[in-house]
Amino acid sequence: MENKKHNNEQEIKNKDAKNVAFNNINNSDINISSENKKMDISSDDKKTDKISESKKTEKPNKSSFIGKEALLISHSPHIWSGFSTSKIMYIFLISLIFPTASAIYFFGLKALWIIIASTASAVLTEFIIKKARKKKFVMDGSAMITGLLLALTLPPRTPIWMVVIGSVFSIAIAKEAFGGIGYNIFNPALAGRAFIAICFPVEMTSWYLPWDFSVDAVTSATPLSESFVQEGSKAALYKDMFFGNIGGSIGETSAFLLLLAFVFLVIFKIIDWKVPLIYIGTVAIFSLIWKEDVLFQVLAGGLIFGAIFMATDYVTTPVTSLGRAIFALGCGLITFVIRKFGAMPEGVCFSILIMNGFTPLIDRYVLPKPFGFIKEKSKAKAKS
Amino acid sequence: MANIIKKGILSKGLRLPENKISESIPIRKLAIPEKVLILLQQHFGEPCNPIVARGDKVKTGQIIADSEKLFSSPLHSTISGTVTSVTKTLNPFANNIVSAVEITGDGEDNWIDLKPEPGVKNICDKLNEIYSDCLDKTQGKPLDLNESKGNSGELKNLWDMLKKAIEEIPNEELIKRIKNAGIVGLGGATFPTHVKLATTKKIDTLILNGCECEPFITADHRIMLEYGWQVLAGAYIIFKVISPEFVYIAIEDNKRDAIALFAKLIEDSGLGQKFRVVSLKSRYPMGAEKILIKNVIGKKVPVGKLPMDIGVVVNNVGTSKAVFDSLSTGTPLVEKVVTVTGDVEKPQNFLVRIGTPVKDMLSCCGELNTGKTKIIMGGPMMGNAIADLSFPITKAVSCILLKHFENIQEGNCIRCGRCVNICPMNLMPLIYAAYAKNSKYEVLPDYHINTCIECGSCAYVCPAGIPIVAYIKTAKSVLVGYGK
Ligand code: SF4
Ligand code: SF4
Numbered sequence: 096m097e098n099k100k101h102n103n104e105q106e107i108k109n110k111d112a113k114n115v116a117f118n119n120i121n122n123s124d125i126n127i128s129s130e131n132k133k134m135d136i137s138s139d140d141k142k143t144d145k146i147s148e149s150k151k152t153e154k155p156n157k158s159s160f161i162g163k164e165a166l167l168i169s170h171s172p173h174i175w176s177g178f179s180t181s182k183i184m185y186i187f188l189i190s191l192i193f194p195t196a197s198a199i200y201f202f203g204l205k206a207l208w209i210i211i212a213s214t215a216s217a218v219l220t221e222f223i224i225k226k227a228r229k230k231k232f233v234m235d236g237s238a239m240i241t242g243l244l245l246a247l248t249l250p251p252r253t254p255i256w257m258v259v260i261g262s263v264f265s266i267a268i269a270k271e272a273f274g275g276i277g278y279n280i281f282n283p284a285l286a287g288r289a290f291i292a293i294c295f296p297v298e299m300t301s302w303y304l305p306w307d308f309s310v311d312a313v314t315s316a317t318p319l320s321e322s323f324v325q326e327g328s329k330a331a332l333y334k335d336m337f338f339g340n341i342g343g344s345i346g347e348t349s350a351f352l353l354l355l356a357f358v359f360l361v362i363f364k365i366i367d368w369k370v371p372l373i374y375i376g377t378v379a380i381f382s383l384i385w386k387e388d389v390l391f392q393v394l395a396g397g398l399i400f401g402a403i404f405m406a407t408d409y410v411t412t413p414v415t416s417l418g419r420a421i422f423a424l425g426c427g428l429i430t431f432v433i434r435k436f437g438a439m440p441e442g443v444c445f446s447i448l449i450m451n452g453f454t455p456l457i458d459r460y461v462l463p464k465p466f467g468f469i470k471e472k473s474k475a476k477a478k479s
Numbered sequence: 480m481a482n483i484i485k486k487g488i489l490s491k492g493l494r495l496p497e498n499k500i501s502e503s504i505p506i507r508k509l510a511i512p513e514k515v516l517i518l519l520q521q522h523f524g525e526p527c528n529p530i531v532a533r534g535d536k537v538k539t540g541q542i543i544a545d546s547e548k549l550f551s552s553p554l555h556s557t558i559s560g561t562v563t564s565v566t567k568t569l570n571p572f573a574n575n576i577v578s579a580v581e582i583t584g585d586g587e588d589n590w591i592d593l594k595p596e597p598g599v600k601n602i603c604d605k606l607n608e609i610y611s612d613c614l615d616k617t618q619g620k621p622l623d624l625n626e627s628k629g630n631s632g633e634l635k636n637l638w639d640m641l642k643k644a645i646e647e648i649p650n651e652e653l654i655k656r657i658k659n660a661g662i663v664g665l666g667g668a669t670f671p672t673h674v675k676l677a678t679t680k681k682i683d684t685l686i687l688n689g690c691e692c693e694p695f696i697t698a699d700h701r702i703m704l705e706y707g708w709q710v711l712a713g714a715y716i717i718f719k720v721i722s723p724e725f726v727y728i729a730i731e732d733n734k735r736d737a738i739a740l741f742a743k744l745i746e747d748s749g750l751g752q753k754f755r756v757v758s759l760k761s762r763y764p765m766g767a768e769k770i771l772i773k774n775v776i777g778k779k780v781p782v783g784k785l786p787m788d789i790g791v792v793v794n795n796v797g798t799s800k801a802v803f804d805s806l807s808t809g810t811p812l813v814e815k816v817v818t819v820t821g822d823v824e825k826p827q828n829f830l831v832r833i834g835t836p837v838k839d840m841l842s843c844c845g846e847l848n849t850g851k852t853k854i855i856m857g858g859p860m861m862g863n864a865i866a867d868l869s870f871p872i873t874k875a876v877s878c879i880l881l882k883h884f885e886n887i888q889e890g891n892c893i894r895c896g897r898c899v900n901i902c903p904m905n906l907m908p909l910i911y912a913a914y915a916k917n918s919k920y921e922v923l924p925d926y927h928i929n930t931c932i933e934c935g936s937c938a939y940v941c942p943a944g945i946p947i948v949a950y951i952k953t954a955k956s957v958l959v960g961y962g963k
Binding site for chain 2: 179182276277414
């Protein structure tokens, strides 16, 4: 019985607490109407009048502005950086111009259609879902980013309907079903890509060479697949890989343009520069240990693209610096393992998705040490 | 100059737009108010009990409330007149209800008999003469420091005499004076100064806090420029009482004139052996006590401990001046420099009597840029918006800021980590906001929510516009209710 009572009490307390919070935060911008204000002052005046009659004539236009306008209160701080979510998203979107340009340059109109279809269906899906759930649709650019990112990771001749399926899956299932921006566990663009890669494995692994627009073009191998035959000198190959003149997903081929985008994002402080570096570095080091061609491993496939744009996604990666470093390390490790030992030629997409799954765990255990915090060892020992 | 130490940044800091628009406006005395309301708890610790009653006549400087408790500090009448009521009122700072004494002035400003320390007073007058010539009163700038009037030999002599006069007063006497003058930390923490000085712990460092890291506020900057030598002399008094190894005067490097002035003053006074000016980078919240200590001497104050526990005492420059005044003129703490700034036509630095209603100050600042305006007591980062213009100035206030109201849309947390990266106390602000939103307050102490200094950095940088500090404050007060 007592327990029950206690519980009840607790509940009531909780409710109260909720109310307090609610009041405090939602009504934090209390608008004291001008009328009230006037009343305040007049009552004030009356008080003084009672006390000393002689003061009647004084108090000139001191309160000229008071009463005319409303006085507002709100919580501190009273200034804001103004660097809003949508600003971040649009700067990110601008940085995606670099890989988009390379996609269109190397893979032509077809790539452009993929990009448009993917982006448009992503935004549309978000709009419809928000309307259906009777929530406000905010054009903050995040749906556009998801659509564009997805498009850039697709092979050059993905059918448009497939692109749309991927894009709708990204937004509807991977993002909105989890509660919208900020709540999704998996990177929506990668989830969409993984979804169509599993459903339509053939189309998703047919690669074509750049500038090959003929109808009966031959599928080629990407540098990472086993049938890839190396022609010409190694130096020429690296050069092609660096500038993007190779087969692959439309936005992932040009390391050079991706690096420009990276510099851009770091300058605007959108991403943590350490994450891509640790990710790529881990792959490089393991390649070195296993005596793989390091430069080849780094430049090939979607590694640089994934490291810059996917592994730095805010929502699906840890929040602390250390947590992010661990995340990047894990991605690098899994990527290498999949590439070296797995059945699939490329592991970037799945490595990031797997590490997305570990993010809540990392966030739980990797906490910064508060300033001046000392672990009380003796106490902990005494307790145990 | 030899007396200046330059420091890099040893903690996380935020760059804020400074907006120190009232920087070069000299301190002006505000006319004596007709009526003052003196809150009976203007310090950290126990509230005072009134020792006057309705109808009593009081003089300026007379003690009107006091307490037996150690963590307390007496309060004085700040004008002369009649006590018109002893009531209760809302304290805008702690959001609680406190008793207050209302005094209606007789317009004469009759002081009680002040008892300055005789030895100190004469020297002060002379020093004052010399140094007041060094300040360009209209421009509010110090004149070329090397050209100061009076030869350096005479100055040195005067300083030596002053030091000797201070040395001769016993410590107990000094602490008693400081206590009776009602001096508390004027930087905003309002910790009773006499408690700090009466510590029995071994103190090796004294830091004078002249950082003033919040945007807009310029009160401390003006104090340093206009009352520089009093500040230094006050520091010497504190130095005498607690006898630390070193005294650092910490000033942010956006106040170069103050840094140069203090370097010169230290040279004049021959205190160069123990006193140093520390030039710090202007980053928010450099003036927060724990962050300041870390940046000046590299030590961290452990969670739940006071700076004294690691042998450091920090005092605000304004406090230091008040300490000196209590000796040289015998005046208790009845007035304070307050900046009025923001969306006003004429920003000002006022010397006001404590208890003056805010509206009295605003009426002297010209046309106010009206519109949707917030009136904030304190700086833009930590100040409280007030709902009523008859709120009085307390010992904790150093700024009245008028700020246009912008409505920030609160979005979802995008987990960008900016708040975590900027938090000077190394906390996880996003967790506080998330749990507080769902009223799960009980887990928050595990995330060290009580270490938060409510500096506002996290909410300032949050791209989603989440009022994190509001959530933290709510959570803290709920937790206090639970007794955690
Ligand atoms: S208000 Fe608290 S949680 Fe936020 S940055 Fe300041 S100390 Fe950290
Ligand atoms: S700064 Fe705001 S959006 Fe970013 S992690 Fe913190 S609470 Fe979330």
